[in-house]
Amino acid sequence: MDITVLMPELLKGLAGFSWGNLLMILIGGLLILLAVVKEYEPVLLLPIGFGCILANIPLTGMTSENGLFGVLYRAGISTELFPLLIFVGIGAMIDFSPLLAQPKMVLLGAAGQFGIFGTLILATLLGYPLNEAASIGIIGAIDGPTAIFVSARLAPELLAPIAVAAYSYMSLIPIIQPPIMRLLTTKKERLIRMEYSPRPVSRKALVVFPVVTTLMVGLLVPEATPLISMLMLGNLLRESGVVDQLNKAAQNEIANVATLFLGVTIGSTMSADSFLNWATIGILVLGLLAFILDTVAGLLFGKLMSALSGGSINPLIGAAGISAFPMAGRLSAKIAQEEDFQNFILMHAMGANTAGQLGSVMAGGVLLALVSGLV
Amino acid sequence: MIIKVKIDEQIYEVEINDVRVRPIKALVEGEEFEIWPEGEPTVHPILPIIGGNKKPNPSISTEDLPRTAASSHAHIAKPNVSDFTPSGNGILQVVRAPIPGVITAVNTQTGAEVTVGQQLCVLEAMKMNNLIRAPRAGRISAVHISVGQHVKHHDILVEYAD
Numbered sequence: 016m017d018i019t020v021l022m023p024e025l026l027k028g029l030a031g032f033s034w035g036n037l038l039m040i041l042i043g044g045l046l047i048l049l050a051v052v053k054e055y056e057p058v059l060l061l062p063i064g065f066g067c068i069l070a071n072i073p074l075t076g077m078t079s080e081n082g083l084f085g086v087l088y089r090a091g092i093s094t095e096l097f098p099l100l101i102f103v104g105i106g107a108m109i110d111f112s113p114l115l116a117q118p119k120m121v122l123l124g125a126a127g128q129f130g131i132f133g134t135l136i137l138a139t140l141l142g143y144p145l146n147e148a149a150s151i152g153i154i155g156a157i158d159g160p161t162a163i164f165v166s167a168r169l170a171p172e173l174l175a176p177i178a179v180a181a182y183s184y185m186s187l188i189p190i191i192q193p194p195i196m197r198l199l200t201t202k203k204e205r206l207i208r209m210e211y212s213p214r215p216v217s218r219k220a221l222v223v224f225p226v227v228t229t230l231m232v233g234l235l236v237p238e239a240t241p242l243i244s245m246l247m248l249g250n251l252l253r254e255s256g257v258v259d260q261l262n263k264a265a266q267n268e269i270a271n272v273a274t275l276f277l278g279v280t281i282g283s284t285m286s287a288d289s290f291l292n293w294a295t296i297g298i299l300v301l302g303l304l305a306f307i308l309d310t311v312a313g314l315l316f317g318k319l320m321s322a323l324s325g326g327s328i329n330p331l332i333g334a335a336g337i338s339a340f341p342m343a344g345r346l347s348a349k350i351a352q353e354e355d356f357q358n359f360i361l362m363h364a365m366g367a368n369t370a371g372q373l374g375s376v377m378a379g380g381v382l383l384a385l386v387s388g389l390v
Numbered sequence: 391m392i393i394k395v396k397i398d399e400q401i402y403e404v405e406i407n408d409v410r411v412r413p414i415k416a417l418v419e420g421e422e423f424e425i426w427p428e429g430e431p432t433v434h435p436i437l438p439i440i441g442g443n444k445k446p447n448p449s450i451s452t453e454d455l456p457r458t459a460a461s462s463h464a465h466i467a468k469p470n471v472s473d474f475t476p477s478g479n480g481i482l483q484v485v486r487a488p489i490p491g492v493i494t495a496v497n498t499q500t501g502a503e504v505t506v507g508q509q510l511c512v513l514e515a516m517k518m519n520n521l522i523r524a525p526r527a528g529r530i531s532a533v534h535i536s537v538g539q540h541v542k543h544h545d546i547l548v549e550y551a552d
């Protein structure tokens with residue numbers, strides 16, 4: 016056989032390879048590097064990075080309709096199965112008692128969602144259609160599964176950059192938030208001590224809470240029900256105390272397996288032709304803005320609560336009213352301790368943080384309801 | 391309850407909420423005082439002065455006192471240990487747990503001299519390592535914690551000697 020006939024056949028993989036593919040493989044490598052070296056959300060960035068590399072090898076067929084990623088995408092992302100399974104795990108990990116002991120923290124959890132709506136408005140003004148603007152705004156939920164849940168429904172074509180923005184910014188919270196926290200609060204405010212008030216939360220309340228919340232949210236915001244109900248199912252497994260093996264499975268096996276397939280499938284959508292465009296850059300910039308707006312709104316609301324309470328609330332806990340749990344709560348506590356090592360606002364910050372987790376899910380549901388009605 | 395106390399011809403009104411909780415909180419002319427009775431049995435002599443028409447209840451004993459957060463560790467919760475030195479000059483005598491959690495490291499020992507801000511122990515709460523630091527310089531007379539121990543809010547962690 017003539018070698019000149021064979022060569023193109025042997026090299027067709029290389030022939031289909033573009034500069035864009037090379038760039039995306041480098042980006043995938045960068046994500047893996049961040050995961051391995053910096054340990055930025057490694058559980059997610061590692062599979063996303065690997066999926067990204069795979070998606071940019073030409074002719075593998077993995078992303079085609081019946082390829083591995085095609086099947087996984089239809090099974091887990093289009094149907095929103097993976098984010099919901101992850102939520103069962105998150106629910107089992109969250110201890111709502113700091114919130115139940117201090118119900119007023121719910122207000123901070125609501126304020127921390129301002130970034131979603133602020134960014135939505137801005138993106139609309141910049142010319143993004145409403146469904147895309149809403150999907151970009153949801154990055155401000157600072158909650159990967161919620162962002163994927165909402166954007167998979169409203170603007171699936173933007174899913175990859177939105178997921179990447181949501182998860183990589185989440186891991187950058189310790190870098191993004193502290194400068195804003197220092198800028199917007201005075202030293203005097205950061206020095207406000209908050210005594211831990213051990214208001215006991217009964218086991219009954221902890222068990223009733225997930226059921227009542229599911230019913231209330233379900234009736235008020237039906238679109239948020241899939242997310243909130245799975246979150247609350249996980250929490251019920253945890254708080255009931257009678258299904259410890261299910262609780263552990265939700266926290267570990269179920270959450271981990273779902274996260275692995277979610278990550279690698281999201282990564283597989285990062286092909287050069289769908290990722291390397293101006294929309295992606297716009298999403299990355301606006302997503303960052305959404306994060307910043309959340310923090311600003313939370314802090315300003317914290318300052319308002321601080322003023323109204325006569326200076327007994329440390330406004331730093333306002334920055335914890337976002338979904339990134341438990342990172343944001345720990346961060347508030349850490350900044351307060353930098354000023355005064357005897358000030359332990361951790362429990363208050365965690366109350367705001369769990370409220371933020373609930374708030375972001377509610378906001379995601381509200382957004383779905385509003386935008387589905389308008390588009 | 392309100393007790394009238396006469397000191398040098400002047401009558402003070404003292405309002406006490408509950409004599410069984412520690413510290414006893416007394417409100418004198420709008421100012422709140424926290425009182426730690428010296429040695430628990432001396433609590434009871436307070437009762438007779440409550441009023442002539444009420445008999446002191448002799449059945450109240452230390453066992454009836456509400457279990458404070460710390461009292462499950464009997465050796466810690468010596469009721470006569472005040473947060474401050476007896477001299478009354480407001481020097482902090484003990485370091486208490488600011489939040490509930492688990493001790494993951496103890497970095498001081500009995501007899502150690504510590505400086506302000508020196509790490510005394512690590513208290514893990516909400517999966518976060520909280521460093522407990524010395525509020526003042528001094529010598530440690532007792533360490534009430536060990537690694538792996540669960541502490542409740544306000545449990546005594548270490549005591550100062552001076």
